[in-house]
Amino acid sequence: MSKLLAILGWGAVAVVGALAVGAIAVHRGEPINALWLVVAATCCYALGYRFYSKFIAVKILALDGLRATPAERLENGRDFLVTNKWVVFGHHFAAIAGPGPLVGPVLAAQFGYLPGTMWVLAGAVFAGCVQDFVILLFSVRRDGKSLTEMAKDEIGRVGGFVAYVAVIAILIILLGVAALIVVNALKASPWGTFTIAMTMPIAVLMGVYLRRIRPGKVLEVSALGFVLVLAAIWGGQYVSQSPGLARVFTFSAPTLAILIMVYGFAASALPVWLLLAPRDYLSTFVKLGTIALLAVGIVALHPTLHMPALTRFVDGTGPVFAGKIFPFAFITIACGAISGFHALISSGTTPKLVARETQTRMVGYGAMMCESAVAVMAIIAACVMQPGIYFAINSPAGVVGQAPAAAAATISSWGFPVTAADMQALAHAVGEQTLYNRTGGAPAFAVGMAHIFSHSLGGETLMALWYHFAIMFEALFILTILDAGTRVARFMVQDALGHVYKPLGRTSWYPSILGTSALIVGAWGYFLWQGVKDPLGGINSLWPLFGISNQLLATVALCVATTIIIKMHRAKYAAVTLVPLAWLVAVTFTASWQKMFDPNPRVGFLAQAQVLAAGPATGATARLIFNNRLDAAVTGVLVVMVTLVLVESGRQWWGILSGTREAPVKEAPFVRTRLVEERG
Amino acid sequence: MKRIVFSWRTFVATLREIFDEAAYARFLERGGMVSSSAAYAAFRREFDEVKVRRPKCC
Numbered sequence: 001m002s003k004l005l006a007i008l009g010w011g012a013v014a015v016v017g018a019l020a021v022g023a024i025a026v027h028r029g030e031p032i033n034a035l036w037l038v039v040a041a042t043c044c045y046a047l048g049y050r051f052y053s054k055f056i057a058v059k060i061l062a063l064d065g066l067r068a069t070p071a072e073r074l075e076n077g078r079d080f081l082v083t084n085k086w087v088v089f090g091h092h093f094a095a096i097a098g099p100g101p102l103v104g105p106v107l108a109a110q111f112g113y114l115p116g117t118m119w120v121l122a123g124a125v126f127a128g129c130v131q132d133f134v135i136l137l138f139s140v141r142r143d144g145k146s147l148t149e150m151a152k153d154e155i156g157r158v159g160g161f162v163a164y165v166a167v168i169a170i171l172i173i174l175l176g177v178a179a180l181i182v183v184n185a186l187k188a189s190p191w192g193t194f195t196i197a198m199t200m201p202i203a204v205l206m207g208v209y210l211r212r213i214r215p216g217k218v219l220e221v222s223a224l225g226f227v228l229v230l231a232a233i234w235g236g237q238y239v240s241q242s243p244g245l246a247r248v249f250t251f252s253a254p255t256l257a258i259l260i261m262v263y264g265f266a267a268s269a270l271p272v273w274l275l276l277a278p279r280d281y282l283s284t285f286v287k288l289g290t291i292a293l294l295a296v297g298i299v300a301l302h303p304t305l306h307m308p309a310l311t312r313f314v315d316g317t318g319p320v321f322a323g324k325i326f327p328f329a330f331i332t333i334a335c336g337a338i339s340g341f342h343a344l345i346s347s348g349t350t351p352k353l354v355a356r357e358t359q360t361r362m363v364g365y366g367a368m369m370c371e372s373a374v375a376v377m378a379i380i381a382a383c384v385m386q387p388g389i390y391f392a393i394n395s396p397a398g399v400v401g402q403a404p405a406a407a408a409a410t411i412s413s414w415g416f417p418v419t420a421a422d423m424q425a426l427a428h429a430v431g432e433q434t435l436y437n438r439t440g441g442a443p444a445f446a447v448g449m450a451h452i453f454s455h456s457l458g459g460e461t462l463m464a465l466w467y468h469f470a471i472m473f474e475a476l477f478i479l480t481i482l483d484a485g486t487r488v489a490r491f492m493v494q495d496a497l498g499h500v501y502k503p504l505g506r507t508s509w510y511p512s513i514l515g516t517s518a519l520i521v522g523a524w525g526y527f528l529w530q531g532v533k534d535p536l537g538g539i540n541s542l543w544p545l546f547g548i549s550n551q552l553l554a555t556v557a558l559c560v561a562t563t564i565i566i567k568m569h570r571a572k573y574a575a576v577t578l579v580p581l582a583w584l585v586a587v588t589f590t591a592s593w594q595k596m597f598d599p600n601p602r603v604g605f606l607a608q609a610q611v612l613a614a615g616p617a618t619g620a621t622a623r624l625i626f627n628n629r630l631d632a633a634v635t636g637v638l639v640v641m642v643t644l645v646l647v648e649s650g651r652q653w654w655g656i657l658s659g660t661r662e663a664p665v666k667e668a669p670f671v672r673t674r675l676v677e678e679r680g
Numbered sequence: 681m682k683r684i685v686f687s688w689r690t691f692v693a694t695l696r697e698i699f700d701e702a703a704y705a706r707f708l709e710r711g712g713m714v715s716s717s718a719a720y721a722a723f724r725r726e727f728d729e730v731k732v733r734r735p736k737c738c
Binding site: 078087089211212216217219277 | 690693696697698700701703704706709716717719720721723724726729
């Protein structure tokens with residue numbers, strides 16, 4: 001009887017899911033309700049988790065609940081610790097959820113709501129969740145080894161080296177792009193700048209409180225910090241209305257870029273407890289709360305999506321970023337569908353906390369599903385706006401023109417009507433001087449989020465507060481990634497330099513700290529500066545570069561996973577990682593090729609350099625030509641690295657399958673768990 | 681009712697883990713210490729070496 005009910009129940013989920021996906025896919029011409037996306041996503045995730053992840057768990061990975069995990073065998077009360085599965089799930093989700101699933105889908109919404117939604121759903125269920133799940137399990141079976149170590153062990157030294165270089169490359173490009181998003185969100189915005197500036201003394205106050213007044217009471221001080229941040233948002237409106245104060249907090253993009261670089265250097269070199277740790281806590285607190293609030297807001301309001309299913313820009317002429325729907329939609333949306341960076345977390349802290357192998361399915365596959373749901377919310381937030389407004393915010397001045405009337409006329413001529421008066425009214429409603437050319441995705445997301453929040457909580461009068469709350473929310477955790485990322489990259493460089501000269505590897509030696517911090521900040525600062533000075537909007541070139549580098553890491557992770565699956569004598573099921581791998585290779589190679597060699601100067605770096613060289617020389621021409629050639633070179637290096645990993649992995653697979661190579665599984669020996677008897 | 685209490689406890693435990701309060705409690709237990717400014721400073725010294733090396737996703 002219960003089996004019959006299960007069949008009927010899951011059959012109903014499948015039918016409802018198919019209807020919702022069908023409605024999203026075939027609907028044309030009129031706006032649709034966001035609830036269709038919510039229903040489609042819920043059904044796809046439910047089916048993917050119940051059937052596909054179970055198939056992988058049973059048929060390929062053969063999860064063994066009796067096998068002791070490193071958390072049990074190596075328990076030391078520090079890194080290795082048997083932890084409740086829901087606690088591990090929350091911990092893992094908090095680590096993988098960053099600004100990527102918010103910004104990428106907003107940018108990709110220029111193609112319409114359909115491509116992004118389909119990629120987020122299919123990509124997560126068949127690729128991203130699978131990657132996170134299998135890498136987590138393989139790390140658990142190898143004493144919690146990192147992706148770099150597993151790549152070295154399973155593919156060979158080339159795999160390990162490429163993984164290492166890829167991580168550094170991604171970090172640097174990611175940090176440059178993240179900083180650029182903050183600059184674009186805060187330029188000429190005294191309210192936003194004041195609020196973000198206030199988070200720094202608030203973080204220092206939290207650090208001192210934690211250290212001196214109430215040691216260890218992190219939740220308490222995070223709640224206190226959150227209240228102070230809300231007060232700063234409230235106070236920001238008075239700053240923006242006061243001519244004197246507004247002048248103090250109004251910065252141009254280059255000035256903000258310099259300030260952010262100084263901040264990144266300080267956060268990397270200062271003691272962790274003073275700035276970095278409290279900001280991290282504050283950011284996590286705000287992040288988890290806001291994501292939950294946004295989910296409730298979307299379900300409660302179930303707004304109408306005004307963006308069409310597909311826009312004319314699928315042909316590659318989009319103003320937000322140039323390039324056709326394939327491959328650029330799949331490069332632009334990384335974290336919401338598949339992100340190589342997640343493989344680092346699945347092989348970092350999480351495998352050292354998992355109590356039972358069987359829990360890796362819920363933690364690895366399940367947490368990525370939640371991340372994907374965040375991306376769906378971002379698509380909704382971007383698409384609730386009138387398309388004309390969306391394009392006015394996200395299009396760089398170099399594409400639509402500097403003057404409001406000219407920009408509105410250009411965008412209207414594309415079939416997305418908008419007027420200068422509409423934009424002025426919106427800017428006024430959110431407490432900004434202008435919303436034109438606010439590229440990067442964050443301001444557009446903030447407008448969408450403010451729209452949803454103000455319609456469900458507080459009405460139009462609170463639109464400005466919600467907008468600045470959203471800007472604070474994004475900037476806060478982007479800056480957290482900036483300072484934590486700079487520090488992580490600094491440690492990685494110090495580890496490598498320690499092999500050359502031992503003191504350079506000491507993380508407490510100040511000459512090394514200052515030198516390596518400057519090196520890392522200089523590297524991402526270069527990309528930031530390049531983005532700020534690019535008249536076509538730096539995000540146009542830098543975000544695809546970030547997407548390519550992130551997918552490269554996913555390629556490494558899927559190569560490692562496929563190699564291990566073949567070594568486990570499960571070659572007949574290798575398609576579960578091989579198909580996403582093939583897709584990623586196709587996407588990454590096509591995108592890289594087009595970014596380097598496409599004759600359209602808006603797409604190809606070298607074509608752009610050629611156009612600049614042929615045009616009238618200005619003071620910036622030489623620098624822009626160099627930047628484009630550098631971006632092409634970076635892309636080329638990334639492609640060579642993918643090729644190396646693929647060739648090396650292919651040799652392994654061929655050797656194992658043809659019987660010419662031994663395939664020892666490098667797992668930790670089986671030890672029977674005691675948790676079954678002791679803890680039930 | 682039992683289920684609600686259990687869910688609430690798990691939720692709080694998750695927050696305590698995410699916000700490192702649980703790690704601090706384990707540190708105190710491991711060293712047989714009581715919470716103080718010096719103990720928290722020692723915890724941060726030990727913990728930060730590990731924590732700041734953790735990647736955070738984009």
